Amino acid sequence: MNDAELVQQVINGNENAFRFLVAKHQRLVLHIVGRIVRxxxxxxxxxxxxxxxxxxxxxxxxxxxxxxxWIATIAYNTSLSYIRSRNRKQELFMDEDIQSVAGKSxxxxxxxxxxxxxxxxxxxxxxxxxxxxxxxxxxxFHLEEFSYKEVGEITGMPEGTIKSYLxxxxxxxxxxxxxxxxxxxxNIFTEYAEx
Amino acid sequence: xxxxxxxILTDGWMDEVLKTPPAYTLSxxxxxxxxxxxxxxxxxxxxxxxxxxxxxSFIGIIAITVAMAFTWLEADWQAxxxxxxxxxxxxxxxxxxxxxxxxxxxxLLRYFFFRFSEKTAS
Numbered sequence: 046m047n048d049a050e051l052v053q054q055v056i057n058g059n060e061n062a063f064r065f066l067v068a069k070h071q072r073l074v075l076h077i078v079g080r081i082v083r084x085x086x087x088x089x090x091x092x093x094x095x096x097x098x099x100x101x102x103x104x105x106x107x108x109x110x111x112x113x114x115w116i117a118t119i120a121y122n123t124s125l126s127y128i129r130s131r132n133r134k135q136e137l138f139m140d141e142d143i144q145s146v147a148g149k150s151x152x153x154x155x156x157x158x159x160x161x162x163x164x165x166x167x168x169x170x171x172x173x174x175x176x177x178x179x180x181x182x183x184x185x186f187h188l189e190e191f192s193y194k195e196v197g198e199i200t201g202m203p204e205g206t207i208k209s210y211l212x213x214x215x216x217x218x219x220x221x222x223x224x225x226x227x228x229x230x231x232n233i234f235t236e237y238a239e240x
Numbered sequence: 241x242x243x244x245x246x247x248i249l250t251d252g253w254m255d256e257v258l259k260t261p262p263a264y265t266l267s268x269x270x271x272x273x274x275x276x277x278x279x280x281x282x283x284x285x286x287x288x289x290x291x292x293x294x295x296x297s298f299i300g301i302i303a304i305t306v307a308m309a310f311t312w313l314e315a316d317w318q319a320x321x322x323x324x325x326x327x328x329x330x331x332x333x334x335x336x337x338x339x340x341x342x343x344x345x346x347x348l349l350r351y352f353f354f355r356f357s358e359k360t361a362s
Contacts, residue, residue, distance in 0.1 A: 058282045064275035071270055072261075079264030088264050093274055100278040168257040187258035215254060222253070 048112040055103050066112075067096050073113060073189055074120045080184045081124035081177055091127055095120045110198055114191070117199045121181065128177070167225065171218055179214040182207050276358070283354045284347075291346040295339070 046054075046065075054062030071092065078091045098119050106115055172180055178200070185196045186207070193204045200207070267273070309315040324331055 058279070058286070060275050060279040060282075063278050064271050067271040067274045071266060075264055075266055076261060079262045085264055089266055089270065092266060092270070093277070096274045097278065097281070100281065164253065165257055165260065168253065169260060169262065172257070173262070183258055184262075187255070188261060218254060219251075 049108055052103055052106055052108075052112065055100070063100065066099075070113060070116050071096075073117060076184055076188055077117055077120040077181070078124050080173075080180050081121070082127055083173055087127070091123060092120075095123045098123060110195070114195050114198055117185065117189070117191070121199050125177075164222070164225075168218060168222060171221055175214055175217065178202070179210050179217075182210045183214050186211055280355070280358075284351055287347045287350050291343055294342060294346055298342075 046062075051062055051066055055066060074092050074095050075088060078095065079085075079088050082088060082091060095116070099116055102119070106112065172183060175183070181200060182196055182202075185191045185199060186193070191199065193207055196202070196207050197204050202210075310317060
C-alpha cells in the first residue's frame with residue numbers, strides 16, 4: 046500500500062489503516078520527539094499528540110512531499126511547542142556544557158581505560174547535550190537518513206544552515222571525544238582499528 | 241600521521257554513534273492505543289456531523305413550511321407572534337427537548353453503543 050492509498054484509507058475512517066500508519070512511523074516520531082524533549086516520561090504523551098494531529102490534519106496532506114516528511118514536520122513542531130511551553134526557550138539558543146557530561150562520565154567510571162561501549166554511550170550522552178537544533182538535524186540527517194532538502198522541509202531551515210549545524214555539531218562532538226580520549230589514556234581507538 | 245589516523249577513526253565512531261537510536265521507548269501497544277483513540281474521535285465526529293445534517297434538515301423543513309404558510313395560506317403573522325411571546329417558555333422547552341432527543345438519538349446513544357461494542361470486542 047503506497048502513501049496515497051494509506052492516507053485515503055485513514056480519511057475513510059479505516060482504523061486498521063491508521064494503526065498501520067502509526068506502527069510504520071512511530072519509530073521516526075519517537076526519535077524526533079525524544080531527541081528534542083529528552084524526557085522519557087513525556088515521550089509517549091507527545092507522540093500520541095503528534096499522531097492525533099496527523100489524524101486531524103490528514104485531509105490537508107496533498108502528497109507534495111513524502112508522508113514520513115510530513116509526519117516528521119508535525120513531530121518537530123509539536124516537540125518545539127512542548128519545550129517552549131515548559132519555559133525552556135533559552136535552550137533553543139544556548140549551547141549547553143558538554144564538558145559536564147564528559148566529566149560526569151569519567152568520574153562515574155573511576156577507571157582509566159574506556160571500553161568501546163562506554164565511549165559510544167558517552168557520545169550518545171554528548172549528543173543529548175547539544176543545542177536542540179543541532180541534535181534535531183543530526184537525528185534527521187544521520188539516524189533517519191533524510192536528505193538536506195527534506196530536513197529543510199521538516200525544520201523550515203535553509204539548506205546552508207542545516208549543513209552548517211551538521212558540521213558544527215560533528216566538530217563539537219569530535220573535539221570533546223578527542224579531549225576525553227587524551228585525558229583518559231583510552232585504548233579505544235586502537236581497539237576500533239583492530240575490530 | 242598518528243593524529244590523522246585518530247581523526248579517521250573518530251569519524252568512524254561518530255557515524256556509528258549517530259546512527260544509533262536514542263534510548264527512548266514507547267509502550268508495546270502504542271499503535272493500538274492511538275488507533276483506538278483516533279477511531280473514537282472519528283466516530284464522534286461522524287455522529288455529530290450527521291446530527292447537524294438532521295438538525296439543518298428539520299430547520300429547513302420548518303422554515304419552508306412557515307414561508308409557505310405566510311405566502312399562500314395567508315397565516316396571521318400577528319397572531320403567531322402573540323402566541324409565541326405568550327408561550328415562550330413552553331415553545332423553548334419543547335424545542336430544547338426535541339433538540340436533546342435528536343442529539344441523544346443521533347450522537348450519544350450511538351457513541352455509547354460504539355464504546356460498548358469496542359469494550360466487548362477487546
